[in-house]
Amino acid sequence: MDSFFAAIILFISLIPVYLFGSSPVQIRGSAMEPTLKANQYYLTSKVHQSSTLKRGDIVIYTPSQKKIAHVKRIIGLPGETIIFKNGRVFIDDTELSEPYIVGETQTIQGSTHIQADAPFRIPEGEYFLMGDNRPRSDDSRSYGTVKAADITKKLGICYKGCE
DSSP states (O other), X not given: OHXXXXXXXXXXXXXXXXXXXXXXEEOOSSTTTTTSOTTOEEEEEEOOOGGGOOTTOEEEEOOTTOSSOEEEEEEEOTTOEEEEETTEEEETTEEOOOTXXXXXXXXXXXXXXXXXXXXXXXXXXXXXXXXXXXXXXXXXXXXXXXXXXXXXXXXXXEEESOO
């Protein structure tokens, strides 16, 4: 019976959080592994100004070519130049430290939108996003940068399925 009351209290306490800008999201797919795993649930917060976005943030957006929201990490910021060299990411000629990437997922390949060893300048007001599981992520490498206005939420705390 105690777990029933605990569940009710949790539900009631989450109502104001949801009403004032936070909402739950379920992770689906493997594009953000090992950081995020399928069937984990997170609270999110609304992005009210793009000035609050920074490199490394995990965000939710809907690409213009798709109807489904995606969860990816901000890799490149507006005005920066990104290049993939020897399987690594470089921002303005400095290698990006990515401690969240492990094993083979760290190797970067070029794709439709950006080719390996070809510098790409990120347009103002747009972001370069990638999944942490690079071989299994459909991201800015294939469909281009994402406008700040299309990034609607930041990922917050995990509340179900967390390890």
